[in-house]
Amino acid sequence: MATREALIEALGLKNVVRAGWVLAGVEDPESVAAHSWGMALLATQLCPDDLNLQRVLELCILHDIAEVRVGDITPHDGISPEEKHRRETKAIHEMGIDASEIFSEYESQDTPESQFVRYLDKLDMALQAEIYESQGLDLTEFKKAVKEW
Numbered sequence: 001m002a003t004r005e006a007l008i009e010a011l012g013l014k015n016v017v018r019a020g021w022v023l024a025g026v027e028d029p030e031s032v033a034a035h036s037w038g039m040a041l042l043a044t045q046l047c048p049d050d051l052n053l054q055r056v057l058e059l060c061i062l063h064d065i066a067e068v069r070v071g072d073i074t075p076h077d078g079i080s081p082e083e084k085h086r087r088e089t090k091a092i093h094e095m096g097i098d099a100s101e102i103f104s105e106y107e108s109q110d111t112p113e114s115q116f117v118r119y120l121d122k123l124d125m126a127l128q129a130e131i132y133e134s135q136g137l138d139l140t141e142f143k144k145a146v147k148e149w
Contacts, residue, residue: 006096012068019072020125024139026132032067036060038124039117046120051113059117062099063106066091122146 002010013033021029030038039060047053066088067073073084085107092099105114126146129139 002097009095010065010068010097013065016067016072019074019077020142021128021132023074023076024132024142025135025137027135029132030128032064032072035124035128036062036064038128039063039120042120042124043117047116051116055111055113056117056120058102059106059114060120062102063117063121065095065097065099066103069095119146 011033013036014031016032018029018032018035040057043053043056043060047056064072069091070084070087073079073087079087088103089100092103105111106117109115109118122145126143129142133139
């Protein structure tokens with residue numbers, strides 16, 4: 001069971017801003033935790049009956065938890081996917097919360113639940129881009145991510 005300190009650290013995800021939105025010029029962008037909540041909301045409405053909704057929700061909530069330590073690494077940061085994975089895996093192991101198995105499942109994409117959650121990740125981003133476009137920004141590249149998936 002996670003310690004009080006580990007849970008407090010994990011809740012710090014509420015204060016980690018989504019770096020991609022910052023780079024795109026979004027004013028007052030969402031946090032990584034808000035993104036995870038958005039995915040969980042989408043899951044409650046869109047999860048197919050043949051998938052385990054509890055597992056889908058766990059994946060939504062925990063898939064980015066390491067970012068509380070490593071930050072929101074984007075493709076623009078010049079960090080290889082392998083290095084990103086290494087940093088995030090290390091962070092999860094050191095945090096003291098039970099998320100290693102969930103993170104590994106999401107990263108490996110070898111279950112129908114993890115594949116669905118990857119789709120939700122892209123869908124949440126595309127819908128959030130539509131919301132942010134009201135600031136006069138062209139966020140087409142973010143919306144294309146779902147179409148390419």
